[in-house]
Each structure stands twice: as C-alpha cells, then as structure tokens.
Amino acid sequence: MSYLIDNREGVQHLLMGNEAIVRGALEAGVNVTAGYPGTPSSEIIEAFSKIAGDRNIYAEWSTNEKVAMEVAAAASFAGLRSLCVMKQNGVNVASDFLLHLASSGTRGGMLLVTCDDPGALSSVNEGESRLFAKLVEIPLLEPGDFQEAKDLTTWAFGLSEKIKNIVMIRSVTRMSHASGNVTFGPLPETVPHAEYSCDGPLLDTETGPVISMILAAPELQHGPQQEKLEKAARLFEDCPFNTYTGPEAPELLIVTSSACNLYVREAVHLLEIDDRVGILKLATTWPLPPNLIKQNLMRADRIFVVEEVLPTLEGNIKILAADMAPETGIKTFYGKHSGHIPSVGELNPDIVVSALVRILDIDYRPADATFEYEAAALADTMAPNRGMTFCPGCPHRASFWSIHHAIALDGRNGFVCGDIGCYVMGTLPSGYSTVKTLHSMGSGSGLASGFGKLKQFGLEQPVLAVCGDSTFFHAAMPALANAIHHKSPFTLMLLDNRGTAMTGFQPHPGSPVDVMGEPAQAIDIEAICRAMGAKVEIADPFNLEKTQEMLNHLMEHGEGAKVLILRQACALSPERRGKKKFDVSVDETICIGENCGCNRLCTRIFGCPGITWDNDKKVSRIDTIICAGCGVCADICPVGAIRKKEVA
Amino acid sequence: MQCFGSRELVDNVIRQDLCIGCGACNDLCPYFRSRKGTTVMLFPCTIAKGKCFAHCPKAEVDLDELSTTFFHQRYGTDPLGHYDAIMMSRAGANAGTASFQAGGTVSALMRFALERHYIDGAILTDRKGIVPTPRFVTEPVDVLACASSKYAAAPTVAAVNRAIRKGDTNIGIVATPCQALAISKMRSNPLNDHSFIDPVGLVIGLFCTWALDMQAFESFLSRRIDISTIKKIDIPPPPADIMEVFTDKGKTEFPLTEIRQLVPETCSYCIDMTAEFSDISVGVVEGQTDVNTLIIRTDRGRELVEEAVSAEYLVLSDMPGEKVEHLRWAAGNKKKRGLAKAKEKAIINKPAGTGISYLRINDETLNTICP
Numbered sequence A: 001m002s003y004l005i006d007n008r009e010g011v012q013h014l015l016m017g018n019e020a021i022v023r024g025a026l027e028a029g030v031n032v033t034a035g036y037p038g039t040p041s042s043e044i045i046e047a048f049s050k051i052a053g054d055r056n057i058y059a060e061w062s063t064n065e066k067v068a069m070e071v072a073a074a075a076s077f078a079g080l081r082s083l084c085v086m087k088q089n090g091v092n093v094a095s096d097f098l099l100h101l102a103s104s105g106t107r108g109g110m111l112l113v114t115c116d117d118p119g120a121l122s123s124v125n126e127g128e129s130r131l132f133a134k135l136v137e138i139p140l141l142e143p144g145d146f147q148e149a150k151d152l153t154t155w156a157f158g159l160s161e162k163i164k165n166i167v168m169i170r171s172v173t174r175m176s177h178a179s180g181n182v183t184f185g186p187l188p189e190t191v192p193h194a195e196y197s198c199d200g201p202l203l204d205t206e207t208g209p210v211i212s213m214i215l216a217a218p219e220l221q222h223g224p225q226q227e228k229l230e231k232a233a234r235l236f237e238d239c240p241f242n243t244y245t246g247p248e249a250p251e252l253l254i255v256t257s258s259a260c261n262l263y264v265r266e267a268v269h270l271l272e273i274d275d276r277v278g279i280l281k282l283a284t285t286w287p288l289p290p291n292l293i294k295q296n297l298m299r300a301d302r303i304f305v306v307e308e309v310l311p312t313l314e315g316n317i318k319i320l321a322a323d324m325a326p327e328t329g330i331k332t333f334y335g336k337h338s339g340h341i342p343s344v345g346e347l348n349p350d351i352v353v354s355a356l357v358r359i360l361d362i363d364y365r366p367a368d369a370t371f372e373y374e375a376a377a378l379a380d381t382m383a384p385n386r387g388m389t390f391c392p393g394c395p396h397r398a399s400f401w402s403i404h405h406a407i408a409l410d411g412r413n414g415f416v417c418g419d420i421g422c423y424v425m426g427t428l429p430s431g432y433s434t435v436k437t438l439h440s441m442g443s444g445s446g447l448a449s450g451f452g453k454l455k456q457f458g459l460e461q462p463v464l465a466v467c468g469d470s471t472f473f474h475a476a477m478p479a480l481a482n483a484i485h486h487k488s489p490f491t492l493m494l495l496d497n498r499g500t501a502m503t504g505f506q507p508h509p510g511s512p513v514d515v516m517g518e519p520a521q522a523i524d525i526e527a528i529c530r531a532m533g534a535k536v537e538i539a540d541p542f543n544l545e546k547t548q549e550m551l552n553h554l555m556e557h558g559e560g561a562k563v564l565i566l567r568q569a570c571a572l573s574p575e576r577r578g579k580k581k582f583d584v585s586v587d588e589t590i591c592i593g594e595n596c597g598c599n600r601l602c603t604r605i606f607g608c609p610g611i612t613w614d615n616d617k618k619v620s621r622i623d624t625i626i627c628a629g630c631g632v633c634a635d636i637c638p639v640g641a642i643r644k645k646e647v648a
Numbered sequence B: 001m002q003c004f005g006s007r008e009l010v011d012n013v014i015r016q017d018l019c020i021g022c023g024a025c026n027d028l029c030p031y032f033r034s035r036k037g038t039t040v041m042l043f044p045c046t047i048a049k050g051k052c053f054a055h056c057p058k059a060e061v062d063l064d065e066l067s068t069t070f071f072h073q074r075y076g077t078d079p080l081g082h083y084d085a086i087m088m089s090r091a092g093a094n095a096g097t098a099s100f101q102a103g104g105t106v107s108a109l110m111r112f113a114l115e116r117h118y119i120d121g122a123i124l125t126d127r128k129g130i131v132p133t134p135r136f137v138t139e140p141v142d143v144l145a146c147a148s149s150k151y152a153a154a155p156t157v158a159a160v161n162r163a164i165r166k167g168d169t170n171i172g173i174v175a176t177p178c179q180a181l182a183i184s185k186m187r188s189n190p191l192n193d194h195s196f197i198d199p200v201g202l203v204i205g206l207f208c209t210w211a212l213d214m215q216a217f218e219s220f221l222s223r224r225i226d227i228s229t230i231k232k233i234d235i236p237p238p239p240a241d242i243m244e245v246f247t248d249k250g251k252t253e254f255p256l257t258e259i260r261q262l263v264p265e266t267c268s269y270c271i272d273m274t275a276e277f278s279d280i281s282v283g284v285v286e287g288q289t290d291v292n293t294l295i296i297r298t299d300r301g302r303e304l305v306e307e308a309v310s311a312e313y314l315v316l317s318d319m320p321g322e323k324v325e326h327l328r329w330a331a332g333n334k335k336k337r338g339l340a341k342a343k344e345k346a347i348i349n350k351p352a353g354t355g356i357s358y359l360r361i362n363d364e365t366l367n368t369i370c371p
Ligand SMILES: Cc1cc2nc3c(=O)[nH]c(=O)nc-3n(C[C@H](O)[C@H](O)[C@H](O)COP(=O)(O)OP(=O)(O)OC[C@H]3O[C@@H](n4cnc5c(N)ncnc54)[C@H](O)[C@@H]3O)c2cc1C
Pocket: B099, B100, B101, B102, B103, B104, B105, B106, B107, B108, B123, B124, B125, B126, B132, B146, B147, B148, B149, B150, B151, B152, B153, B154, B156, B174, B175, B176, B206, B207, B208, B209, B210, B211, B212, B282, B283, B284, B285, B292
C-alpha cells in the first residue's frame, strides 16, 4: 500500500511537494484527475494512478493539457471533485478552454495544478503561468512549504466550491521536487455520485447547461465571474495560509510566496536580521486581499518583494499601494523593477542575501566572488564535463544521424523544424545540429507546413519536420492536416519510440495500456496519416542505410506532405531496458582511431556514451556496462572495427 | 607536394567551385561523400594532412612531380602529354557487341584485360537512369554493359577507393582525365605511407573537353523530356554540334550550345584533354562514328594493345598526320584556356607557404603553352 493513503491521522511522512499536493487532494476526496506529462509535474498523475484502485479514483494521461482540463471539468460539472495538472507550458495549451471554463464556472471543486519551472531546468522556456490567473480572472494559490502544499490543496477544493469556479495552484520545480515532512489529516470516506444536471434554465449555474456564452450581454456571465473573484478576495482576508512573522514595525517588509518563502527565511536567518525585517508570506497571490495587504504595508515604509520569475506579485501590490497611499503613506519598493532581484532564472538564498545586504546596507562578506569559479574548476577535475546527449542506444541518435546524412547528401540546404521531446537535442551536436526551429509542441509540423508554401517566393530548400509519437497526438495532427489539405510539400519524420519518453515513458493514445494499467485502445499512427492523405513510409532508424535512402527519396519525390515513421522503442522503454540485442565490441587491431580514414568518428562525432576513447592505446572501446546493445555503431565504423554479435 | 586536410579541401576546392565530383575524396573516410555529382563534407575532420586533399585532382597538383613519377621526365610542352604512339582503333571480332560510344576500343581492351588476367577487376561507369554510377566488374562480359559515355561527371574514383578498402589489388580503371589525375596522385603515395602498395594495374583514360554538372543536367532534361524513359545519350563527333537523347518516344536533339551551359566552372580550369596520366588514352575521331583515337603512353599499355590485336579484340590503323596535328591543336587550346584561367584566378604556382595552388607546373612549359 502506498504511504500516500496512510489513513492514520497525525502521522508524518517525508513527501515531495508533488506528493503533498496528491495527499491534499486525497484528503479533499478528489475523484477524477487528468494531466499531460511534463517536468516538474509528472509525479502527480503517476501517484494518483498507483492508488486509483484503492481510493476509487480515475486517473488519466490525456492527449494534451486542454483535453486533460476538459476531462477534469466534466467531473466537476457532474458534481465530483477533480484536478488537472500540467507544467507551465501546458497551461498555454489549455488556456483556450480555461478562458471559457472560468466564464462558465464549475460545480464540484476543481483545481488546475501547474508546476512552473523557473530557470527552465527541464523546459524549453521559463514562461510563467501565474499571469493566466489574472488574465482569465480566477483565484491563484501558491504553497510556501511542503505541509502547505498539502493543506492548501485540500483548502482549495472548498474554495472552488464556495465560489463555483476553478482554482489555480501554482508550484515550482523546487517545491514539486524537493521534499519535507508533512503531517497527514484524515481521508474522507464518502462515496461520490456523479450526475450532470442540465435540464434547468439556461443561466442557472446549479441545474442548467454549463455554457460559456456572453452574446453581447457581459453582465450575465462576466459580472458574476468577477463577483466570484471578489468573494475569493474576501475569503483570502482570513486565509490561514497567509502569514506574517517578524517585529510589529520592521525596517523592511518582505513580501514573498512559494519556494521564495524558503529562500527568504534562509537569508534572514543567515544575516541574523529577524529583528529588523518582517516576512509576509502570501499563499493567495491573486486576487490579493486588500485589507491584509494594507495592514501589512502599514508596518514599514520599505517593501521588498521576492518572487519567481516575473514581477507579478510586485506589480499587483504596487497597484494596491498606489490606491492606499493616502492611508498607508508612500512606500519605497525593492524587487525586480529596482534591480535588486533578477527577473530571469531561478532565485536562491544567495541572491536574496545580496539584495538584503544592499537594501539594508549590511556589512556582510559572502564567500569571495572567485569562490564559485574555483569550486566549478575543482568539480571539473573530479567529474568530466559531459555535454547534453541522447542515452546509449537511443533511436533518436540513429534517426538524426540519417537525417543529417540525407540532408547533406541532398545538397539543397534542407532543414528540420522541431518541437518538444528528447529530440530537442536535435538542435545540438548530439543530434548533429539538424533541427533548426524549436518551439511548442507540434509547432515543427505547423512551421514546416508554412515553409512548404514558400516555394512561390523562391524557397528551394527541402523542408522537414520531426515530431514524437506523443507529440503527434498532442498537437501535430492539426498541423499535418493543414499541410496535407494545402498540399504543402514537406517530410514529417515521426520519431515513434513507443511512449512519452522524455518525461518517464507515460502512455499516450498510441499505447495499448493506460496509466492505471488497464487495457486501452491503441491508435495506429500509420493508419491515421494514411487516412489523412499522406504518403507514409516506415523505417527502423537502426537501419541507417535504408532510412537515409528513404529520406532522400521522400525529399525528392512526390507532392504534398509525406510521413516517414521511424519506429524503434526508446532505449529506456520496458521492452528494451536492460535487454541487449547485440554484444558489441571493438577489435583493437582494426580500429584506426585518430588516423586519416576515421579520426574517431564514433567518439568524436557519433557520440554514443557507450563508446569511449582509450587515450593510451589510441583505440575506441565499448563500455559494456553503459552500452545498450543497439549495434548501430558497428554500422558507422568506416573500417569495421566495431563488431556486433547477436545475443543468444 | 604541399599537402593539407579536409578544411583546405573544402575552402579551396569545393567552395571555389573547383570540385568536379570525381569521387577521389569519397569513401576514404566517413566524412566526404557525394550524391548526384555533388561532393559534401558530412562532418568536420581535424586531421592536418589527409588523403582527401592529397588525392584531389584540383588541389596542389604538381605536374612535374607526377610526370617524374610515372614517365621519369618533367612535365613537357607537348599538349598531348607523354606518349609512345597515336593510332586509330576499333573493337575486333572477338570483343563482342554493345552500344559502344565510338569504336568500342575501351570496352574491348577492358574485357580483354580481365579475360587474360592483366587485371583482377575493373572500375567502370554504368548509369542508373541518367545518373552515372561507378561499378566494380570482375566478369569480362559485364564490361559490355557499361559501354557508352555518360556525359555527367561521375564519382568513379570513389569506387576505386571502395575496392581498395575491401583489399582488391591489380585494379583496372576507365577514367576521364580528372579521374585519371586523381588516381595517379593516389598512386604516387603522397603521404609517404610505408605500407603503401600500388593497387592499380591499368588506367585507360578517356578524352574529355568537359563533363556536365549532374544536377543541372537532370533538371535541364526533366523540364523537357520524361527522364525515366531515357535509353541512350550521345554526342556524335564533330562537326555535328548536337546532343542526341533517345527515349521511348524516339530521338530528341539539343544544340550543344545549350548543353554547354550545364558545364561546371571547374572544367574551364582543366588543362588535360587526353588523359595524360594513363596507360592508354582513347577518344573519338572527328567526323567518324565507329572508330577511336588511341594513344599508347606506357609499356604496359603497348603490351596490352599488341596482345589484344593478336587475339582479335582490337583492330588498329594508322592515324593520318593531319588528324594528329588537329588533335594536338585542340588539346593545346584546352591547355591554354585552362592555364590562362588559373593564372587569372591566381591559383597556380603560388610559392610554398603563401597559399594553396590548384596546379604547379614548370615555367618553361607554362610559358610555352600560355605565354
Ligand atoms: C564526360 C565525357 C566527355 C568526353 N569528351 C570527349 C571529347 O571531348 N572528345 C573525345 O574525343 N572523346 C570524349 N569522350 C570519350 C568518348 O566519348 C568515348 O568514351 C571514347 O571515345 C571511348 O569510346 P569507346 O567506343 O571505346 O567507348 P565504350 O567502349 O563505349 O566504353 C565507354 C567507357 O567509358 C566509361 N565511361 C562512361 N561515362 C563515363 C564517365 N562519365 N566517367 C568515367 N568513365 C565513363 C565507361 O566505363 C565505359 O567503359 C568523353 C567521354 C566522357 C565520359
């Protein structure tokens, strides 16, 4: 049994922030959960799926974030409690539905959990989702520690039901992935019943159809929506998760939220200034409760706002402060606009310390500035510097090898439009720098569809795109339909590695089993593409020669959009993990190493981590522990020094 | 000879439009390959002195050094190069029949050389559609399948490199002048490899004034005819000034003035019309479609021709003096034009250390041909 459903009240467990959110939802009696994988959010649906049977929960990895939100909303409309979860970029995808949902309102408590990634540690950007709460006019909550991640989640369901609208909870990587002690509350024992009442009058929020339709009468829906927000602000005035610690009248009031709360506490502790500064930690960051803000602004004339990433809270407080100035007096603000805190990247206690030292003019000598460089240099001597690369035996390496060759040999300066997945590394030397555009999910196919139509303006370059199997379902299908319909000539290489590999191998609509382990209807990508009208070929990327040949052929022949499905399971997939197809070895007597005729093709260019360079003997060798046994390197070695033998 | 690496090859040959796509740099290593006549570097290589540069016929070709290696004398002033005899020839009764380009001399000699084990294998140039495709042939009759000229420049030397890597020796090659030059550079062991053994047994050179850029040729033809149905392409000997393309639908003629637009820039720098660095050179004879000009340059070439004649694979006749002089005049013209262009572009005889030359040639010969 998972510790997440430990039913002993008061017991403590060490939980990751994401697990604390799951436990909070369980304590609120959540029924339906849906999401799309994306770091740092993925553990939440994984955790729900593992206890789905025990707690009668429905969990799914949806086709994309918008669908996930729709699935969760349906449960709410039927009176259940539901939660959808995604990373920050996912909120962009879901935002179309979110805008409408915020307008129609919800019934059963419904949360949008978004896990932002300041610093873009595992994202293509650090775009933040908090602004959506303001944009679509819904409440935003941000837990300031691990206990709160649980408690605030439970509380949020009640809030959602009180205001009849979706509530957004925003975590960040350091909250989602770090761990802390969490004291458990009770798990409810009620058995929910789902029913969608929709026969009542059109705008009856309890019994009518749930619709988002203003039709030139904003007062009918937009007005009530804003009243919900005002109600939330009133409830936030007494929210137990907004706390103040520090002297009654500090020299400086720090306002913070989320993981920055932890950085601020550490900095204040380090500088030993608890008697000089006060900390207002806000869990309800939109809408801000005006009275609470006013009371706290009265405490000090100097206000320092610490948050990640953009000056969102800072801006909102300043707006209130401007209105309140006649009562509170004029404040001096420090934060991102003043340049004390960067508005790019993650924060940490050091950044907060140096800001505080400047603001309060403290004589504090942090470690010498050169320390960081010295430490990095020292680390380099102990751990080799390794570039970002694909795993040993990764089919993407083989695919990009062939794509690179095909484009180079084609000689017309072709290029690949990419999108999100492990294959973002197609932009780097590890993917032979073949990918030349990189944006959101599915956008490679959309861009390629557009590039393909530029022939009439003289674009002669062959246009290609890559997209993963999960991404295909998520967002590439509309782009492909567009290209096929408009006869845009491009070649889509569908890197079908049998799962959502980048985020931990979650199933997608092409998988035969769902996240809860139930048999699912696997959708045939090839049949879809054919039915859409594309010319479809399938190749095994491990067959380099055939793949290159097919690609060159597709680039040169035929009209309109063509699809090459490059099918080979991810090296970490359950079907390949730990199972070697080949025993691979290097014949040292044949390897010509650095000499003319090879010049270390395998270790200098091909770059599979399973091959290493023996600098003493000047030959390559296979690291049999790391090697995944795909055997592709045997086919690239120009002199046949790499041997592969099928594992019996 | 000054030798450099792949970077210099790319900068001084490929990027300068000097590459003819002979294939000499292909398949030596994983970095250079060609497709449809275009030579590409797939990945950067860091080796300072490479075979790719050393074998390229458009980079640091030291004519005196090569001439000394193969003919034991420096590069002379005769535009026909070093030779023994010039005659006319055609395939004999035992050579078999095929759609020979002219007299079938080349196919006859290659077939004979394989049959009598003068050589153990032959690198010839076949075609796939209109793309010339090198082929390694060991069965004598297969020589006939490769008869007739493919007018686009071909990466024939790449197949030589592949054969050598497989360990083949005593290889015979039919080569255009640039390809023959690349092969002789390779045979001179420019990187002083101690384990080097000459893998080549025979080189039959073809006369050449130009070849066509493969991709330009393909797009020219495909805009005018259905290229998938092409059966044969021919340029009848002068004074006819046309290219004939035979398809399912019959013959289409294109004036050579249009075809010459498709000749790559590099051919205008080329100074060799008669494949001077070969055992035997073969061309057409002006005004005659079924006989060849034959130039014997080496002892091995003479021996092969004599044996082939007595086995009735080849029939010889004398070449009238005025035809020889006309050939010399034509070859001299090509040389003069090529040298003048190389001078104009300042890629000839650069003092060592001041940059990379395309050609190196002694002053006497240079000034005699191109004052
Ligand atoms: C590109 C090109 C340009 C030529 N220009 C002239 C010229 O200006 N004046 C002249 O007198 N002769 C020229 N020739 C030579 C001429 O066309 C005949 O090849 C030659 O006379 C031999 O005739 P044959 O009947 O003996 O040939 P065949 O017996 O038909 O044999 C032809 C041989 O040529 C080889 N070959 C065909 N195409 C190529 C190619 N692209 N690269 C390398 N080898 C090839 C084949 O392997 C085959 O063995 C040219 C040939 C080529 C390929």
